[in-house]
Amino acid sequence: MENTIVKIEGLVKRYSELIALDHLDLEIKEGEVFGLLGPNGSGKTTTINCLLSLLSFDKGSIEIFGRKMSPTAYDIKRDIGVIMQNVAVYEELSVYDNIDYFCGLYVKDKAVRKQYVEDAVKFVGLEEFLKFKPKKLSGGLFRRLNIACGIAHKPRLIILDEPTVAVDPQSRNKILEGIEELNRNGATIIYTSHYMEEVEQICTRIAIMDKGKKIAEGTKDELKRTIKNTETVTIEILSLPEKVREETGSLPHVYSAEYDGARLTVRCSGGKHNLIRILEVLQKNELSFGRVYTELPTLNDVFLEITGKALRDKED
Amino acid sequence: MFLHELFYQIKCSLKTKELYIWIILFPAFLGIVFKAALYDIYNRQTKFETVPAAVVTVRDDPIFSQVTKGINESEDPMFSFTFFSADEEQKALELLDSEEVGGVIYLEDELSMKVKYDGMKATMLKTFIETYTFQETIIKDAVMKDPLGYQKVADALTEDISTVTEVPLIPEGTNTNYMTQYFYNLLAMVALFGSMTGLRKTVESQANLSALGARRSCSPVKKSVTTVAGLTANFIVQSLCMVFSVTFIRFVLKVDLGDKLPMIYLTAVISGLLGVCLGFLIGSAGTFSEDSKEGISTVVSLLMCFLSGLMAGDMRIKIEDRIPIINRINPSALISDCFFSLNMFSDYSRYITDIVSILIISFIFALIGFVLTRRRKYASL
Numbered sequence: 001m002e003n004t005i006v007k008i009e010g011l012v013k014r015y016s017e018l019i020a021l022d023h024l025d026l027e028i029k030e031g032e033v034f035g036l037l038g039p040n041g042s043g044k045t046t047t048i049n050c051l052l053s054l055l056s057f058d059k060g061s062i063e064i065f066g067r068k069m070s071p072t073a074y075d076i077k078r079d080i081g082v083i084m085q086n087v088a089v090y091e092e093l094s095v096y097d098n099i100d101y102f103c104g105l106y107v108k109d110k111a112v113r114k115q116y117v118e119d120a121v122k123f124v125g126l127e128e129f130l131k132f133k134p135k136k137l138s139g140g141l142f143r144r145l146n147i148a149c150g151i152a153h154k155p156r157l158i159i160l161d162e163p164t165v166a167v168d169p170q171s172r173n174k175i176l177e178g179i180e181e182l183n184r185n186g187a188t189i190i191y192t193s194h195y196m197e198e199v200e201q202i203c204t205r206i207a208i209m210d211k212g213k214k215i216a217e218g219t220k221d222e223l224k225r226t227i228k229n230t231e232t233v234t235i236e237i238l239s240l241p242e243k244v245r246e247e248t249g250s251l252p253h254v255y256s257a258e259y260d261g262a263r264l265t266v267r268c269s270g271g272k273h274n275l276i277r278i279l280e281v282l283q284k285n286e287l288s289f290g291r292v293y294t295e296l297p298t299l300n301d302v303f304l305e306i307t308g309k310a311l312r313d314k315e316d
Numbered sequence: 317m318f319l320h321e322l323f324y325q326i327k328c329s330l331k332t333k334e335l336y337i338w339i340i341l342f343p344a345f346l347g348i349v350f351k352a353a354l355y356d357i358y359n360r361q362t363k364f365e366t367v368p369a370a371v372v373t374v375r376d377d378p379i380f381s382q383v384t385k386g387i388n389e390s391e392d393p394m395f396s397f398t399f400f401s402a403d404e405e406q407k408a409l410e411l412l413d414s415e416e417v418g419g420v421i422y423l424e425d426e427l428s429m430k431v432k433y434d435g436m437k438a439t440m441l442k443t444f445i446e447t448y449t450f451q452e453t454i455i456k457d458a459v460m461k462d463p464l465g466y467q468k469v470a471d472a473l474t475e476d477i478s479t480v481t482e483v484p485l486i487p488e489g490t491n492t493n494y495m496t497q498y499f500y501n502l503l504a505m506v507a508l509f510g511s512m513t514g515l516r517k518t519v520e521s522q523a524n525l526s527a528l529g530a531r532r533s534c535s536p537v538k539k540s541v542t543t544v545a546g547l548t549a550n551f552i553v554q555s556l557c558m559v560f561s562v563t564f565i566r567f568v569l570k571v572d573l574g575d576k577l578p579m580i581y582l583t584a585v586i587s588g589l590l591g592v593c594l595g596f597l598i599g600s601a602g603t604f605s606e607d608s609k610e611g612i613s614t615v616v617s618l619l620m621c622f623l624s625g626l627m628a629g630d631m632r633i634k635i636e637d638r639i640p641i642i643n644r645i646n647p648s649a650l651i652s653d654c655f656f657s658l659n660m661f662s663d664y665s666r667y668i669t670d671i672v673s674i675l676i677i678s679f680i681f682a683l684i685g686f687v688l689t690r691r692r693k694y695a696s697l
């Protein structure tokens with residue numbers, strides 16, 4: 001039903017020794033919010049820069065809107081909105097002028113441009129800051145300005161590279177809602193992030209990257225179904241004899257039980273009554289315990305199962 | 317699209333703080349310092365100190381006495397006379413011997429004079445006596461008619477002597493190349509500092525040099541359009557700075573830049589082009605940060621200005637003696653020489669050589685810049 005908007009095939013990018021992208025294939029359909037999820041250094045930005053024809057690559061092909069992408073493919077570029085990881089605005093120009101400048105690179109007609117700029121300002125909620133210089137904006141507003149500059153010309157395809165880095169929760173929500181709205185209005189979105197919560201929240205399809213490779217792809221439910229983990233049970237417990245931990249670990253459906261001195265984390269696959277069986281073991285051994293909670297699998301679990309390491313190191 | 321780029325690039329440049337600090341305030345400040353310092357040096361070097369002289373009155377002449385006293389009392393006097401009677405001649409001669417006076421004048425039927433040795437002071441005294449003797453009747457006449465006129469006579473006499481002995485009394489208005497040279501170099505500095513803003517524009521349009529460059533490269537505007545619009549904006553703003561500098565030096569500091577003022581403005585604008593092209597070159601060469609490039613361009617500009625005599629006026633002459641080729645290719649030397657020859661020679665041949673060299677160098681810089689910024693895709697960002 002949908003058209004293919006972006007097609008990347010066998011993309012290889014080397015930085016001398018380092019292989020930043022290793023035979024990457026991606027296909028993005030019209031109307032999707034496509035999430036590119038991966039830890040720092042996994043090659044998300046490199047992918048985007050190759051896609052935009054800023055970076056040369058060693059192998060592979062890139063098509064956008066069914067046409068070959070190149071630095072001089074101006075008609076393709078006209079329909080792309082870019083929000084770079086590093087904020088790119090003119091320090092000397094006011095908020096309004098920055099948006100107008102970038103919009104004017106795409107839109108010739110002055111009246112249309114004026115309307116578009118006003119729409120963009122409203123969209124990111126910078127109405128009160130039109131005369132401000134970018135430096136005077138808070139981190140969140142600064143990022144929102146960057147977004148406004150990227151989307152003002154109402155592009156068909158919007159590429160956002162970690163737009164929520166260093167943003168307060170309020171701005172972050174505003175940004176995420178905005179992206180969903182852009183999508184509702186018809187734009188296809190490519191969204192990179194290393195925050196799985198964001199990607200889970202807004203993306204209709206997700207590719208997980210690690211070390212330049214795509215290690216999984218699908219909707220978030222599809223991704224979670226691929227792994228055996230269906231439930232993670234965490235129990236606060238003051239002391240746990242090794243024997244009991246082993247006993248827990250050998251319960252049916254339990255495939256890992258870890259104790260870190262304060263919490264017992266049990267990962268289970270399939271089956272019901274997992275929690276009851278675990279608690280029974282603890283009771284039988286007359287161990288008292290504190291809070292108990294269970295979690296459904298997250299994308300982090302997906303990443304963890306495929307790569308054997310966490311998506312990111314604890315909270316950052 | 318070109319006009320859109322141009323408009324915003326100019327707007328950006330005009331809002332850059334560095335522009336005002338480095339291209340306007342700093343040179344204006346230097347100009348004021350130069351003016352103050354050089355005016356002082358100039359005064360001390362060329363305006364002679366008051367020449368002390370002894371007058372031995374053998375036969376009294378009230379008019380001569382009045383005129384000399386008038387000179388004594390005038391502001392900033394050329395001579396200061398001490399009077400002795402004929403009996404005191406010995407005292408006067410002693411003063412001459414100890415060089416406390418430049419000469420001893422004998423007021424007899426005719427004026428005569430003794431000096432210890434010839435020199436500027438002796439010449440001036442001699443000229444004074446000659447002028448006085450020559451104009452004695454006119455002077456007497458004038459003083460007779462207007463008893464208070466001796467002061468006027470005294471002033472007129474010193475004025476006459478100063479023209480005869482070629483002592484410039486007022487530096488202002490005289491075409492003094494020694495001093496103006498510094499201002500030519502100052503203009504060259506302003507021109508070359510244009511490289512700083514030129515460089516910034518270049519960095520901001522290269523995907524591998526700045527986030528802005530990367531972002532702009534994603535737009536559907538041709539890179540050549542972006543580059544040319546940036547350079548044009550730069551040149552326009554730099555021209556404004558050059559016009560400001562010339563105006564400031566000429567009309568605020570009141571430095572005489574000669575009578576070909578429109579040509580001076582034109583030359584200033586052309587030299588600004590050289591600065592912009594230099595910035596384009598530095599901006600496009602190598603991938604180091606904007607800050608280091610700014611450092612490089614400042615050092616390069618100041619070095620060029622140093623070699624052409626911004627800090628020490630005789631630098632260029634020393635170089636001309638030893639390695640003259642430097643003066644033929646040093647942009648700063650060429651620029652200041654342009655102004656110099658405009659001012660000095662009615663013939664334009666030297667000026668034309670200079671200005672053609674400037675244009676050629678600008679062209680070479682720009683050409684290298686275009687070659688270096690031709691890439692559209694980079695191996696690394």
Ligand SMILES: Nc1ncnc2c1ncn2[C@@H]1O[C@H](COP(=O)(O)OP(=O)(O)OP(=O)(O)O)[C@@H](O)[C@H]1O
Nearest residue numbers: 015020039040041042043044045046047194696697
């Ligand atoms: N210009 C470069 N030269 C050499 N290596 C580079 C260069 N740019 C990126 N790399 C390397 O390529 C790999 C992928 O980098 P990339 O910036 O694409 O990661 P990323 O997924 O965007 O990470 P982040 O979440 O930190 O933005 C990293 O190992 C990085 O160190």
Ligand SMILES: [Mg+2]
Nearest residue numbers: 044045085162
């Ligand atoms: Mg990145």
